[in-house]
Amino acid sequence: MAGRRPLALMRRRLIGVVPVFALVVLGAFALLESAPGDAVDAYLAGIGGGDAAQMAALRAEWGLDQGPLPRFLAYISALARLDLGWSTAFGRPVLDVVLARLPNTLLLMGLATGLALSLGSLLGIICGARPGSLQDRTLSLAAIALYAMPGFWLGLVLIVAFSVERRWLPSGGIETVASGLTGLDRAADIGRHLVLPVLSLGLVYMALYLRLMRDGMAELWAQDFVRAARARGMHGARLVLRHVARNALLPVVTMLGLQSAAMLGGSVVIESVFAIPGLGRLASEAVARRDTPLLLGVMLLSAMVVMLVNLLVDLAYAMLDPRVGSGTGG
């Protein structure tokens, strides 16, 4: 039984995701429609212009002279064939451009999430173990200040501190260009390039998780089951970790899913600051070069990433809290 429950939960979630994704696609199509100019304008601008007759012929050939509904159906069927359109800025299919950039962004996001979650809940436990103590007040104050910082500014300050004043860490890029490194050396090189970006993206969320964990724990201390555990003679680390911290982790996990979209948005700016060739910088390049199909491709792909993360979070939740997914929950 226990083995099948996550599967059932997953099936239910997958069904719920379908209409949401359909809405996202509809919205993407609406934005594409409202953008000035169409694919023919973009294509002709790319090859150096053409006359009116050529434009009309191309529009008829690509089905652009038809009404919105047939074009929407054509858009969907193209999507189903994984055809996201043609990127005018790069002169390549959108899917190729987007997929080439995805791994860097996922790596940055994954590391930043890992940092935020581990450090955030660890410090949160330190604060929440004794609410109101000196360490709690100091750390909470630091967290509020950190939370108020724009990630890109934090990034610049880190660059000034670690790359300009002392040349400890590289200030941009994902790896040393044409270094010829392979295997572990290459991984270490990428790691060195990612230290500052991961810090700038992750520290803000670390502050958020710290606060959630701390506030959750502070409330839990007054609950009956904690008092009961105390009355049974339980104390110290065992009480803090097994009873209080474990329950306070649930809202943190929920937030992790909710924040995954915001984190992708944040990576747009961070990738620009550190010149990392990822999905986020691609989005701002697409805007700067008026490449709407490319921007929408990035949007659709990020929506898929967010959905996937939320699915994983749901599963993790079901494992942490056995009450979820047993019929009434979820």
Added chain:
Amino acid sequence: MLAILLAVALAAPILAPGDPLAIKGDPLLPPWQTMAHPLGTDRLGRDVLSALIHGARTTLLVATAAAAAALFIGITVGTIAGFLGGWVDEALMRVAEAFQTVPAFLLTLALISVTGPRVPTIVLGIAIGAWMQPARITRAEILSLRERDFVAAARVIGMRPLEIAFREVLPNALTPVVSLAAVIVAAAVLIEAALSFLGFGDPNRFTWGSMIAEGRTVLRRAPFLSIIPGIGLVLTVLAVHLTGQGVAKALRTRRHAA
């Protein structure tokens, strides 16, 4: 602190007369050197303090307008969804979920790329990425109030459903939504800063984000150009957060007393 900021923003023309975009002195003067330019000058010799003051204006204007718009959309959608229930509720919540899966920042970028970087578009773009949370909270509050006696009474005297929803139920549901306002303003300040940092703000206005971006080109020689407006941002967001916490606390105590 927030009051001081607001005062500075409102009094910008008095405190720093003249066009902040005008060139006033030698380029790249460091801060604390001359009385005329207490915070130094930027790459083109424009006064940093005056830019900072005028930037506060744009930043606060855009952020509050965006937050107001987000709250308005969110409260309207949440009230309708919560009060009518049924398929309307289902449909509206699916739409909210769809908006939540697309990173809000990308959505704002898309809107700006389609319509061009002007202040109203930026305000709308930020609002469109932020209305979902107020909508959810309003809906939850309305749901918990919907079956109360005073709603039934309003029905008996013949009020129309939407009239009941907005005039009778909504005022009672507003408290938790209002506490959310500060969080949304703070987030809007940060989003606006990020947008203008990337160069997608209104090019004819000073904003703190664009100042940071300008300073970035001379980061090695004059890091203060990027660091000063950033401190302004941190202090603003902090002030908004703390004010919001204070208001929320006051509202809670009043609720308990009532």
